[in-house]
Amino acid sequence: IAGASDLGVQLFARGAKGTPLTPEIAINLAAVNKRLLALARQQxxxxxxxxxxxxxxxxxxxxxxxGPGAVVVSTGPQGTAFDRVEADTLVVSVGASPRQLPQAKPDGERILTWTQLYDMTTLPEHLIVVGSGVTGAEFASAYMNLGAKV
Ligand SMILES: Cc1cc2nc3c(=O)[nH]c(=O)nc-3n(C[C@H](O)[C@H](O)[C@H](O)COP(=O)(O)OP(=O)(O)OC[C@H]3O[C@@H](n4cnc5c(N)ncnc54)[C@H](O)[C@@H]3O)c2cc1C
Structure with missing residues (x-):
């Protein structure tokens, strides 16, 4: 309970003196997201x-x-400096980026990709999650539990 506000969970309690308290919980989404991003950075x-x-x-x-045995890395501002590294084996591991639907271009305000979601500071009243992979399912259940209508 003492550490709840660090997690973005705010607790309020109501009750007349001498009677059991009725707890009320509110979510500080800015604090939740700040902590998540800090954990990711730390990792x-x-x-x-x-x-x-x-x-x-x-x-x-x-x-x-x-070519088949080398990588050129631009390291300076606007690609001004280069480093060329040769190797017998190269592992390309460039990850993925969110696909943008032409009919629903993300604007970071109403339509968001997962990279923009962590900038939200207030809990949306309603949320539609497009995509049913593990990340979509995770966001749907997380926001539902935070109190949004998903
Ligand atoms: C919202 C979200 C939550 C997730 N939660 C979890 C979780 O809880 N647990 C879990 O196990 N997985 C989770 N995942 C999945 C996990 O993040 C990915 O599976 C994992 O990061 C993939 O690793 P990767 O190295 O292939 O790609 P990435 O982590 O995407 O790394 C690729 C890197 O390559 C860089 N790059 C791209 N092109 C170039 C280039 N030309 N030159 C130099 N660098 C380049 C990119 O900038 C990036 O830093 C989550 C994913 C998302 C989107």
Whole structure:
């Protein structure tokens, strides 16, 4: 209970003196999202440190393949500096980005991708989740439990 506000959960209690209290719960979505993003950042930092500790050389920049055995990484502002790295084996692991539907372009206010969702500071009254993968199901149940009509 003492740490609830750090999690974005605000507790209020009502009740006449000497009678059991009736708790009321409110969600501070800005605090919830701030904590989530901090946890994600911390996890990324931990991963980076583990790699460095294991002896991995990390180059931050935008990479592109340069033939079958090399990668060129632009590291300077607007791609002004380059680093070329050769290797026998290259693992391309560039992840995925949210698909944007042409009929419903995300504007970050009413239509949001998952990357924009964490900027929300107030709980929407109604929410429609498009997409039924694990992330969509997770958002649907999370926002339903936070009190939005999903
Ligand atoms: C909202 C959400 C919640 C999730 N929750 C969970 C969870 O609780 N548990 C779980 O296990 N999984 C979860 N996942 C899934 C998990 O995040 C992904 O499966 C995982 O991150 C995929 O890892 P990856 O390395 O393939 O890609 P990513 O994590 O996307 O990493 C790819 C990286 O490559 C970089 N990149 C792309 N192109 C280039 C380039 N040309 N040069 C240099 N860098 C480049 C990108 O910027 C990115 O940093 C979640 C996903 C989402 C969207």
């Amino acid at each position: 990324s930092d931990d991963m980076r440190s583990s790699l460095v500790e294991a002896g991995v050389r990390i180059i931050s920049g935008h990479g592109r393949l340069d």
